[in-house]
Amino acid sequence: MEKLINDFSFGLFFWQILLFVLLMLLLRKYAWKPILQAVNEREEGIKNALAAAEEAKKEMQNVTADSEKLLKEARAEREEMLKEARELKEKIIADSKEQAKIEGDKMIKQAQATIESEKKAAVADIKNQVANLSVEIAEKVIKEQLGNKDKQLKLVEDMLGDIKLN
Amino acid sequence: MRITPFTKAFFIGFLSISGIFFAQEVEHNIDAAHDSSKDAKKKEIKADIDHHIQDSYSFTFFSDSETGKHYGFSLPVILWDDGLHIFSSSKFHHGETVAESNGNYYKIYHNKVYKTDAKGTISYDEEHHPTNAKPLDFSITKNVVMMFVTGLLMFLLFAGLAKSFKKGPIATGAGRFFEPIVLYIRDDIAKPNIGPKYKKFMPYLLTVFFFIWFLNLFGLTPLGVNVTGNIAVTFALALITFVITQFSGNKNYWKHIFWMPGVPVPMKFILAPIELLGVFIKPFALMIRLYANIMAGHVVLMSIIALVFLVQNWIGSGLSLVLAFFLSIIELLVAALQAYIFTLLSALYFGFAVEEHDHEEAH
Numbered sequence: 001m002e003k004l005i006n007d008f009s010f011g012l013f014f015w016q017i018l019l020f021v022l023l024m025l026l027l028r029k030y031a032w033k034p035i036l037q038a039v040n041e042r043e044e045g046i047k048n049a050l051a052a053a054e055e056a057k058k059e060m061q062n063v064t065a066d067s068e069k070l071l072k073e074a075r076a077e078r079e080e081m082l083k084e085a086r087e088l089k090e091k092i093i094a095d096s097k098e099q100a101k102i103e104g105d106k107m108i109k110q111a112q113a114t115i116e117s118e119k120k121a122a123v124a125d126i127k128n129q130v131a132n133l134s135v136e137i138a139e140k141v142i143k144e145q146l147g148n149k150d151k152q153l154k155l156v157e158d159m160l161g162d163i164k165l166n
Numbered sequence: 167m168r169i170t171p172f173t174k175a176f177f178i179g180f181l182s183i184s185g186i187f188f189a190q191e192v193e194h195n196i197d198a199a200h201d202s203s204k205d206a207k208k209k210e211i212k213a214d215i216d217h218h219i220q221d222s223y224s225f226t227f228f229s230d231s232e233t234g235k236h237y238g239f240s241l242p243v244i245l246w247d248d249g250l251h252i253f254s255s256s257k258f259h260h261g262e263t264v265a266e267s268n269g270n271y272y273k274i275y276h277n278k279v280y281k282t283d284a285k286g287t288i289s290y291d292e293e294h295h296p297t298n299a300k301p302l303d304f305s306i307t308k309n310v311v312m313m314f315v316t317g318l319l320m321f322l323l324f325a326g327l328a329k330s331f332k333k334g335p336i337a338t339g340a341g342r343f344f345e346p347i348v349l350y351i352r353d354d355i356a357k358p359n360i361g362p363k364y365k366k367f368m369p370y371l372l373t374v375f376f377f378i379w380f381l382n383l384f385g386l387t388p389l390g391v392n393v394t395g396n397i398a399v400t401f402a403l404a405l406i407t408f409v410i411t412q413f414s415g416n417k418n419y420w421k422h423i424f425w426m427p428g429v430p431v432p433m434k435f436i437l438a439p440i441e442l443l444g445v446f447i448k449p450f451a452l453m454i455r456l457y458a459n460i461m462a463g464h465v466v467l468m469s470i471i472a473l474v475f476l477v478q479n480w481i482g483s484g485l486s487l488v489l490a491f492f493l494s495i496i497e498l499l500v501a502a503l504q505a506y507i508f509t510l511l512s513a514l515y516f517g518f519a520v521e522e523h524d525h526e527e528a529h
Binding site: 011012013015020021023024026031032035036038039041042 | 221
């Protein structure tokens with residue numbers, strides 16, 4: 001201990017304190033403060049950049065999700081449209097079938113009506129002809145009767161044999 | 167890394183005892199050396215080591231003992247003795263002559279300046295201590311020069327680093343090699359030990375770390391300086407840590423010293439003096455630890471280098487050389503380690519001083 005105390009140099013102590021405190025104050029102003037501040041700013045910058053990158057990534061994910069959703073919607077819409085078109089087509093086909101059937105029925109009915117009326121007309125015509133013929137026959141019979149009784153009968157028979165009922 | 171006052175006290179005691187022990191041994195061996203040729207050599211080596219670990223009034227790179235010539239340069243001697251005396255240390259002729267300044271005469275004895283008469287007589291008391299008056303000595307010694315050099319180097323390096331940050335966020339120049347260390351001190355020494363108030367202690371922690379580290383490294387160069395192994399230097403550094411600690415101490419800190427919360431009242435009375443003692447032991451430990459480590463490193467390294475010349479055979483000298491080489495590498499590690507420990511413990515003490523939360527369960 002005596003050696004330590006004996007070795008102790010007040011001058012060196014004095015210079016050390018003076019120099020060290022001065023050095024510390026100088027370095028604080030010209031070195032440590034700017035350095036720590038710059039380093040802090042840099043770290044802050046890195047942190048912000050990382051946060052921004054993270055943000056951008058999230059945004060990107062959102063965008064992807066959005067587009068995916070849009071795509072899905074578009075696909076669904078297409079599907080819907082296709083379905084509608086198919087339905088429409090079927091409906092049109094069914095409708096036209098119906099229409100055709102109705103039209104056909106109508107035409108058949110008309111044809112039947114025409115046939116009926118033609119038939120009626122034909123029957124009426126026949127009736128008229130039969131009547132006329134009958135009258136003619138009757139006329140001729142009456143005429144013959146008036147001349148020759150045998151001949152009149154033979155005529156009626158012939159005439160009746162000639163007539164073919166159609 | 168929390169050290170209880172008790173283990174610390176033990177540690178300091180151990181260190182200080184060992185420090186004093188080897189210091190006395192060196193002195194004792196010098197005095198007891200005999201005059202045979204080998205002993206003369208031993209004596210010369212011991213004187214060399216002793217001279218090396220001490221401060222000096224001139225900056226001597228090497229000296230030739232045969233011609234008595236010293237290679238180096240003189241430094242200013244500044245004394246306060248009823249007025250300022252400034253003269254070159256060359257006037258002492260390396261302690262061999264008496265220097266005269268404004269009618270006063272001074273002589274160096276055992277590396278200290280004493281006031282003498284014109285013939286340079288030094289009178290001694292019974293224990294062979296000089297009784298001459300010692301003037302207040304503010305000389306620019308070798309260690310002061312190295313402190314100036316280190317300070318200048320640090321200023322240039324770190325002001326340069328600060329300047330390079332103005333150009334962009336990436337540092338350029340020589341200072342950038344120290345940027346990771348600056349960050350390390352902030353993130354691994356200051357932040358975990360001091361807590362959220364670490365910012366105001368950063369200038370001191372950074373300055374003290376680089377100052378000690380650079381001076382330790384200078385001590386390993388062949389310049390032959392031993393600044394951080396000087397008790398006055400480590401005392402000054404420890405004193406600054408002590409002053410900063412006490413001045414930043416908050417209510418909580420003082421309460422823990424004088425009226426320990428969470429213990430019975432009789433214990434409070436027992437703990438108060440122990441804690442108060444701890445307040446002084448902490449910086450004392452800082453002082454002794456740095457001093458003893460660097461001093462011991464220098465002495466051991468120089469002794470082993472001296473062995474190379476003392477043994478003078480191929481095997482012994484070779485082995486000593488290899489040993490000196492490995493020891494130098496260890497000393498490089500110690501240089502950084504001691505700076506780190508000083509900074510870390512300072513940060514720890516600051517942390518105690520500014521700690522806010524009540525941690526009664528911790529005691």
